[in-house]
Amino acid sequence: MNDLLSPDTPYPIVGEPVVRPPARDLELLRPLGSATVGATLHKMGVRRTFIEGPLPQCPGSHVTGPAITLQLMPRREDFVPAIPEQHHVKKSALWQVLDTIEPGDILVIQAGGDRQTGILGDILSGYFHDKGGAAIVVDGCLRDWPDIQKLSLPVWSNGFTPNHAWQGDQMPWAYHVPIACGGVLVLPGDIIVADDDGAVLVPAKLASEVATIAADQEGWEEFGREQLAAGKLLERYYPLADDARDEYEAWKRQRRNRDE
Known part of the structure; x- marks a missing residue:
């Protein structure tokens, strides 16, 4: 310089x-x-x-x-x-x-x-x-x-x-x-x-890590929106509670299978 x-x-x-x-x-x-x-x-x-x-x-x-x-x-x-x-x-x-x-x-x-x-x-x-x-x-x-x-x-x-x-x-x-x-x-x-x-x-230097974490957040937020629209409890789905993560993972697998 x-x-x-x-x-x-x-x-x-x-x-x-x-x-x-x-x-x-x-x-x-x-x-x-x-x-x-x-x-x-x-x-x-x-x-x-x-x-x-x-x-x-x-x-x-x-x-x-x-x-x-x-x-x-x-x-x-x-x-x-x-x-x-x-x-x-x-x-x-x-x-x-x-x-x-x-x-x-x-x-x-x-x-x-x-x-x-x-x-x-x-x-x-x-x-x-x-x-x-x-x-x-x-x-x-x-x-x-x-x-x-x-x-x-x-x-x-x-x-x-x-x-x-x-x-x-x-x-x-x-x-x-x-x-x-x-x-x-x-x-x-x-x-x-x-x-x-x-x-x-x-x-x-943080781009890859940020992308991985942020993509997961956008995923569970979309899942949460669906659950809330169906009348589910806010405290369980936004932010996603730890004991609701298994539901979220099952939802992701279902979406992947549907898209294949």
Whole structure:
């Protein structure tokens, strides 16, 4: 990584190439909702995983993919002059990170809740989408929302602004580095699960374990819904009581046999 911190420092700051998680881990997590995944991580002792602030702007979207990180920092004109932007914009972390995108990647952006900076508009979002980018999660704002909507690109953001990226007080500072997005530490290559409940981070090294535990929870929750709809006792079936697990296992076997 480039040496910090002096106005003469090379800019932007660039981390190591991203190591993306195994495809199998992504596939195991893909059917699971953010609520179940977040609850599972909480049980495992990883308690700060919900990215607070960004709201689902495309209702019905559900994505799972590796996090590609972009960090914005408060602007300092001795690093990046306010004008003329044409001399430095194409060398910025914002431009450079987009050229590293691979199909299925989720761009996760640290903007510190800033609402004056429109970090991406429709052209850069379209470029990201055309490269196979799966979604954008940002604790800040985008611009050109009517045109971004036409891309069918899932977005989780704090909102929208008419300002472009160089009108606000934030500047693209670094990419492929650890960031804080919505109060959550996101490492490059971590996994994001996002849906209508919001966006949750899964540490890459825990993905397989999380998927196994969370899939079991979604299974017994579905079983519990059926039992409650049939008039059974809430205290026995939600959460699933230990002495009801044999019933649940029999229910699973019955479903497997039915589907074969």
